[in-house]
Amino acid sequence: MADPLLRVKDLVRRFGGITATDHVTLDVAQGELHAIIGPNGAGKTTLISQLTGHLMPDSGSIFLGGEDISRLAAWRRSALGLARSFQITSLLMDFTAADNVALAAQAHHGHSFSFWRNARRESGLRQAAQAALERVGLGHRADVLVSRLSHGEQRELELAVALATKPQLLLLDEPMAGLGVTESARMVKLLQELRKEVTIVLVEHDMDAVFALADRISVLVYGRVIASDVPAAIRQNEEVKRAYLGDQHVVTAHV
Amino acid sequence: MKHSFDARTAVTVLLVAALLLLPLYSQLSGNVFALTLFTRIVILALAAASLNLIMGYGGMMSFGHAAYLGIGGYAVGILAQEGIGSGFIQWPVALAASALYALVIGALSLRTRGVYFIMITLAFAQMAYYVASGLARYGGDDGLTVYKRSDFAGLINLSNRTQFYYLCLACLFGVVFLIWRIVNSRFGMVVQGLRSNEQRMQAIGFPAKRYKLVCFVISGTMCGLAGALLANNTDFVSPAVMYWTRSGDLMVMVILGGMGTLFGPVIGAVVYLVLEEMLSRVTEYWALIMGPLLLLIVLFGRGGIMGLLGRFSRG
Numbered sequence: 001m002a003d004p005l006l007r008v009k010d011l012v013r014r015f016g017g018i019t020a021t022d023h024v025t026l027d028v029a030q031g032e033l034h035a036i037i038g039p040n041g042a043g044k045t046t047l048i049s050q051l052t053g054h055l056m057p058d059s060g061s062i063f064l065g066g067e068d069i070s071r072l073a074a075w076r077r078s079a080l081g082l083a084r085s086f087q088i089t090s091l092l093m094d095f096t097a098a099d100n101v102a103l104a105a106q107a108h109h110g111h112s113f114s115f116w117r118n119a120r121r122e123s124g125l126r127q128a129a130q131a132a133l134e135r136v137g138l139g140h141r142a143d144v145l146v147s148r149l150s151h152g153e154q155r156e157l158e159l160a161v162a163l164a165t166k167p168q169l170l171l172l173d174e175p176m177a178g179l180g181v182t183e184s185a186r187m188v189k190l191l192q193e194l195r196k197e198v199t200i201v202l203v204e205h206d207m208d209a210v211f212a213l214a215d216r217i218s219v220l221v222y223g224r225v226i227a228s229d230v231p232a233a234i235r236q237n238e239e240v241k242r243a244y245l246g247d248q249h250v251v252t253a254h255v
Numbered sequence: 256m257k258h259s260f261d262a263r264t265a266v267t268v269l270l271v272a273a274l275l276l277l278p279l280y281s282q283l284s285g286n287v288f289a290l291t292l293f294t295r296i297v298i299l300a301l302a303a304a305s306l307n308l309i310m311g312y313g314g315m316m317s318f319g320h321a322a323y324l325g326i327g328g329y330a331v332g333i334l335a336q337e338g339i340g341s342g343f344i345q346w347p348v349a350l351a352a353s354a355l356y357a358l359v360i361g362a363l364s365l366r367t368r369g370v371y372f373i374m375i376t377l378a379f380a381q382m383a384y385y386v387a388s389g390l391a392r393y394g395g396d397d398g399l400t401v402y403k404r405s406d407f408a409g410l411i412n413l414s415n416r417t418q419f420y421y422l423c424l425a426c427l428f429g430v431v432f433l434i435w436r437i438v439n440s441r442f443g444m445v446v447q448g449l450r451s452n453e454q455r456m457q458a459i460g461f462p463a464k465r466y467k468l469v470c471f472v473i474s475g476t477m478c479g480l481a482g483a484l485l486a487n488n489t490d491f492v493s494p495a496v497m498y499w500t501r502s503g504d505l506m507v508m509v510i511l512g513g514m515g516t517l518f519g520p521v522i523g524a525v526v527y528l529v530l531e532e533m534l535s536r537v538t539e540y541w542a543l544i545m546g547p548l549l550l551l552i553v554l555f556g557r558g559g560i561m562g563l564l565g566r567f568s569r570g
Binding site: 052053073074075078084090095099102103106107113115116118119122161 | 436437439440441442443444445447448451452454455456457458459460461462463466469
């Protein structure tokens, strides 16, 4: 049997007395859309940040395609095909949408110690950028400054930037955060398209979206994975129901 | 675009023309002082432009940029003192020494950011200042007189005021042109991206520190050139050129003219130094007028003079 694309083993990260990631073990198979859910403060973003290298784990290991990446810097992981979107939109606000995506393409297309040629005239980069923008439905907004895009458009741009790095694995940290109903629906549709091409780890609060999209769901509570299974099994899981006691209806409503 | 009149371009063109024609004016009017003043302005504009590369485009607030003026200057002064008068040796040494200093200081300083980066670059420049003060063989505190300007084997005579002025101006325009190419290149896009959002740039696969360090070294090397010119201009180099107030002057020029704009630092240097000259003629307490004036421009013209002009053209 093939190795999983992403394997997380016994990952631990503490902040002072709090164990934000508590011996997390997780496998994500190639081609899978793996959702991570959990109440606020369960350590979802902390986990994602360790996967991308923005935060180093105290112990445990992370493998991408069989390679140990636990200690690699963020930019190296990106080179290996790991891309992320941020929970709180994190873009180059004073650049245009096209520039944002073109830079992502540039990072994975030759080196950037080129001091003379005008980068905005490199047709290869511009075409890659335009293609990624079209992919998320922002083709017509290419030359708009990011700070002038709507929140929904910025969320879509986050995705386009991640796509432009040609990732094997896409880590999406609450792509639906702050989106309205129609925007959310568009995002779900978009993700349904993308999942055909790329393995996705999705952290999301929107349970409708999660249950509509996920092949597997891992439930994180107080930094621990209490269940990792197909959606139908997660719905039935007693421990999950208990953990979600306050929002029990959120999970059971879909039974 | 659709503007029939773009104030920024107009002012830039006027400035370039004025700088080019200045020796002619000086000759015709017999005003030698104008040429002397503007030679100094052009050299410091070059230093400010180099600072703008890291500060304006790269977001690295270096408060120790005057160190390169000293390093470039001392390279020329010390070699001249030791009997090596050729500019073909002096100037490459000045540039190489500045680049090396930038490499070491940058590698250490770029571990920090924000206020800490400002403080550590300041600390290193002050260290350079004290090291220069301790160079007993080369004048120590009193500085070092450069008895003979750099010799370029008859190619150009640096002792001729006009020739020297045009050399400085060519260096300034050359550096501004180079910066223009750099900021629009792949490398420049990365550096500006890092200014905007370093975390994002790391996430899409750029090793941030490497790019920042290279940018820091390029900027320092350019400023080392200004240092070599300055020592030739004053026939003298002393630790005072590295003092922190001089670094502050350079920062003010950049902010005044407009950070992250190509000609902003040049305009900033001209306005700052001409104002200083004029006000100091009126009163000994010129700083009392200069201070509030700068404050007003920075407060109301976010983006400096270039920012003001930009808004003006948009109407």
